[in-house]
Amino acid sequence: VCNFMSHEKCLKNVKIPCSCIAPSLVRVPVAHCFGPPGRYKRKFCTVCRKSLESLAFRCEVCELHVHTDCILFACSDCRQCHQDGHQDHDTYHHHWREGNLSSSARCEVCKKTCGSSEVLSGMRCEWCGILAHAACYIIVPPECTFGRLRNMILPPSCVQLFSRNFSKLHCFRISENLQTETDEDDDVDGSPQGSAKDVQISTDSSKQTLKIFDGNDAVKRNQFRLISVPRIAKNEEVVEAALRAYYINDDQQEYELQTFTQQALLSDDVINRNDAAEDSNLGSVFRESVPEAWIIRAKPKDEEVIRIYPAWLKVGMAYVSLRVNKDSTTQTVIKEVLPLLGRQTECLQNFKLVEVLMGSKQVQRMVLDSQELILNRLKDIRKTSVRQMNQTRFYIVENSKSVVRVSLFVGGLPPQLSPEEYTNILKDELAIKTNVVSVSHVYQAQGAVVLEISCFSEAERIYMLVKDTTVNDKPLNAVVIPEVVASKIPQNCCPLLVFVNPKSGGLKGRDLLYSFRKLLNPHQVFELTNGGPLPGFHTFSKVPSFRVLVCGGDGTVGWVLGALEEIRHKLVCSEPSVAILPLGTGNDLGRVLRWGAGYSGEDPYSILISVDEADDVLMDRWTILLDAEEPANGAENGVAEPEPPKIVQMNNYCGLGIDAELSLDFHHAREEEPGKFNSR
Numbered sequence: 001v002c003n004f005m006s007h008e009k010c011l012k013n014v015k016i017p018c019s020c021i022a023p024s025l026v027r028v029p030v031a032h033c034f035g036p037p038g039r040y041k042r043k044f045c046t047v048c049r050k051s052l053e054s055l056a057f058r059c060e061v062c063e064l065h066v067h068t069d070c071i072l073f074a075c076s077d078c079r080q081c082h083q084d085g086h087q088d089h090d091t092y093h094h095h096w097r098e099g100n101l102s103s104s105a106r107c108e109v110c111k112k113t114c115g116s117s118e119v120l121s122g123m124r125c126e127w128c129g130i131l132a133h134a135a136c137y138i139i140v141p142p143e144c145t146f147g148r149l150r151n152m153i154l155p156p157s158c159v160q161l162f163s164r165n166f167s168k169l170h171c172f173r174i175s176e177n178l179q180t181e182t183d184e185d186d187d188v189d190g191s192p193q194g195s196a197k198d199v200q201i202s203t204d205s206s207k208q209t210l211k212i213f214d215g216n217d218a219v220k221r222n223q224f225r226l227i228s229v230p231r232i233a234k235n236e237e238v239v240e241a242a243l244r245a246y247y248i249n250d251d252q253q254e255y256e257l258q259t260f261t262q263q264a265l266l267s268d269d270v271i272n273r274n275d276a277a278e279d280s281n282l283g284s285v286f287r288e289s290v291p292e293a294w295i296i297r298a299k300p301k302d303e304e305v306i307r308i309y310p311a312w313l314k315v316g317m318a319y320v321s322l323r324v325n326k327d328s329t330t331q332t333v334i335k336e337v338l339p340l341l342g343r344q345t346e347c348l349q350n351f352k353l354v355e356v357l358m359g360s361k362q363v364q365r366m367v368l369d370s371q372e373l374i375l376n377r378l379k380d381i382r383k384t385s386v387r388q389m390n391q392t393r394f395y396i397v398e399n400s401k402s403v404v405r406v407s408l409f410v411g412g413l414p415p416q417l418s419p420e421e422y423t424n425i426l427k428d429e430l431a432i433k434t435n436v437v438s439v440s441h442v443y444q445a446q447g448a449v450v451l452e453i454s455c456f457s458e459a460e461r462i463y464m465l466v467k468d469t470t471v472n473d474k475p476l477n478a479v480v481i482p483e484v485v486a487s488k489i490p491q492n493c494c495p496l497l498v499f500v501n502p503k504s505g506g507l508k509g510r511d512l513l514y515s516f517r518k519l520l521n522p523h524q525v526f527e528l529t530n531g532g533p534l535p536g537f538h539t540f541s542k543v544p545s546f547r548v549l550v551c552g553g554d555g556t557v558g559w560v561l562g563a564l565e566e567i568r569h570k571l572v573c574s575e576p577s578v579a580i581l582p583l584g585t586g587n588d589l590g591r592v593l594r595w596g597a598g599y600s601g602e603d604p605y606s607i608l609i610s611v612d613e614a615d616d617v618l619m620d621r622w623t624i625l626l627d628a629e630e631p632a633n634g635a636e637n638g639v640a641e642p643e644p645p646k647i648v649q650m651n652n653y654c655g656l657g658i659d660a661e662l663s664l665d666f667h668h669a670r671e672e673e674p675g676k677f678n679s680r
Contacts, residue, residue: 004016018249019047020248020249020390023075026077026358029076029358029393030077030079031358031359032062032064032078032168033061033168033169033171033174034058034059034071035058035514038056039055043056043065044065044120045067045070046066046098046099047067047070047074047247049119049120050067054067056068057071059078060522061078061081061168062078062079062095063124064097065100066360071361072387073246073387075358076362076391079126080156081156081521082171083157084162084163085162092127092157094130094137094140094144095125096125096126096137097123097126098121098123099122101121101131102115103116105122105131106131107132107133108132109132109137109140110133110136114131121134125144127146127153128146128147128149129147129519130147149605149609151492152493152547152611153493153495153520153524154484154520154523155521156521158484158485158488158489159482159523161480161482161523164456166460168361170480173480173526207231208229208230210227210238210242210294211260211292211293211294212225212257213295214246214295214296215295215388216383216384216385217384224293225242225246227244227245229241235256236253239296243255243296246296254299255298257295258296259294259295260293260294296386297382298382298383298386300379302325303375305321306321307319307322307394308320308353308394308396309395320337320340320341322336325375326373328374329370329374330369330371331370333374334396335348341396349399352367352396353367354368354394354395355368355377356392356393358391358393404453404454405483406454406459407440407453407483408451408462408479409450409451409478409481410426410450410477410478411448411479411532412447413425413447413448413449413471414447414472415446416445417447419439419449422439430465432458433455437452437458438451439451443534446534446566448534450481450538463478463480466478477530482523484523484539484540484543486542486544489543495543495546496524496549497537497539497548497549498516498520498548499528499548500527500528501528504583508599509552509583512583512604515604523539526539528560533563533564534563537563537567544573547578547611548564548576548577548579549579549611550580551581551583553582553583553584553585553587554586554589554590554651555584556584557578557589557590557651558650558651565621582595582596583598583599585598585670589651593617623647623650624647625646625647626645626648628643629643
């Protein structure tokens with residue numbers, strides 16, 4: 001099914017789960033955050049285990065790589081970077097990801113080489129970075145301590161974000177302008193040649209290529225898989241090939257193929273393609289005019305066994321199996337499950353049954369009605385998509401009055417206004433509902449506010465509306481802000497707040513953004529082109545001790561230091577240490593502070609180690625007061641309106657006089673012809 005290969009003598013030592021059962025092993029469903037499709041050399045697809053020779057997707061948070069046509073079969077096993085009210089854990093286990101390791105990678109257990117550039121091999125924890133063989137990683141203690149970077153990683157248990165239907169791109173503040181049109185929904189593969197790379201159109205007259213749909217949803221989207229089968233084949237062989245194409249390891253006797261017609265979408269009957277030859281094992285499934293497109297349909301059942309997962313478990317993963325029939329409802333299932341979980345004395349009304357679809361890009365949750373027939377629900381899921389049934393779970397959840405709280409940073413507003421004036425502007429431009437929206441923080445100097453929203457739909461509406469709104473011909477911007485619970489941060493932890501300017505250093509900032517999101521918690525990495533440095537400082541405003549890493553040129557560093565100077569009185573840690581990763585052309589400040597002349601492709605992990613081991617040094621910061629110029633005599637209408645005085649902060653690392661004049665001339669020349677000043 002998944003192209004896994006092994007020596008016959010090694011089969012007994014195989015520990016890697018097949019792609020078809022991977023969804024059943026997920027501890028906490030967390031959707032992936034896929035960036036734009038690209039070409040990734042010497043990488044392998046996690047689903048089909050083949051090399052990525054064509055366009056592929058990679059997760060911006062973990063090391064998952066998949067082909068464009070395999071993305072549908074990737075399960076939601078990304079890193080859990082925050083708590084969202086669903087299955088929150090205080091203890092974190094290793095988050096293992098197979099393959100895509102360097103050839104020099106060594107196993108932590110046996111100290112032998114475990115990486116390869118030829119095949120998908122070796123395991124790596126995506127939090128602490130520990131490496132191990134597939135046969136060795138099960139020996140490693142399950143609890144993860146976040147490794148060498150533990151003191152600078154923001155623990156996921158300290159971050160709360162109630163996002164519901166917010167895209168992962170929005171939650172992690174990843175620019176959407178890099179996304180392609182195919183990145184619109186969970187089923188991104190809109191190409192009808194979904195599996196053309198696996199099955200070439202055969203010119204052999206003894207074989208035929210068929211289009212296989214896995215349900216009504218695939219037909220509507222025109223998403224199919226191709227299979228190549230002999231012209232003389234049994235029903236079972238063709239059904240087995242169709243199931244294998246969709247990574248389904250169920251018994252092929254439970255499925256049949258239905259010819260693709262418009263009536264097929266409305267009818268529940270499965271066409272018997274063998275007619276009178278059904279009783280013969282030698283019957284061919286093909287006639288002279290065999291249809292080229294088929295739909296996988298599940299045979300109807302009178303009863304079925306389902307798994308029910310308790311959502312309140314804090315450690316490990318467990319489920320109970322329950323047999324349901326055509327009379328079983330949600331309420332009867334809850335009544336039968338509670339005694340199996342040792343909670344038979346509790347009231348049924350205190351629990352609900354939640355259907356969870358673990359898609360690769362989004363985890364969808366739906367509360368089932370108490371009188372809904374479970375068997376009919378399973379039938380509807382399989383009719384929509386047989387593949388989705390393999391990615392669907394049922395959780396029994398305790399009823400609780402959860403408080404919805406979404407923090408939304410809105411910037412681009414006019415500066416120096418009162419909270420009431422900002423509220424009136426938002427009412428006029430965004431039509432906010434004051435009964436569920438309130439202004440919690442105001443940054444007057446920057447023209448920004450933070451909204452506390454107690455309704456998911458209102459938060460989503462405001463977020464989407466802000467992007468198309470301008471005030472005084474200036475566009476607004478919105479950023480989803482996570483809440484950092486400072487009381488849960490370990491005493492020896494000093495998390496690193498990372499700012500990256502992706503436009504600096506010949507766009508090297510984009511690669512650094514991906515690397516730092518993967519090495520740290522993505523919630524502590526901020527892209528400066530998306531709201532500036534203020535959202536990051538607001539997120540860390542209650543953290544008692546933190547450090548800052550600025551990736552950019554001298555102008556970027558000055559921008560961040562200026563923002564820090566303006567809001568330092570609102571920070572618990574008012575004077576955080578600031579490190580610099582020079583990405584500009586001049587990088588004079590980086591040279592003076594001995595951070596180097598510029599970034600030249602060093603390993604991001606070693607950069608973080610250098611930041612962790614660096615000593616604090618003092619640097620002069622000048623506060624300059626510019627007085628207003630006196631108005632000239634005889635001003636128009638005799639009214640004197642002097643400009644207000646200005647206060648600016650400045651980093652001085654060269655001097656005053658002739659050297660400053662030369663620097664200014666160089667700056668003006670570079671502004672006029674930037675193409676001539678792109679080297680360091």
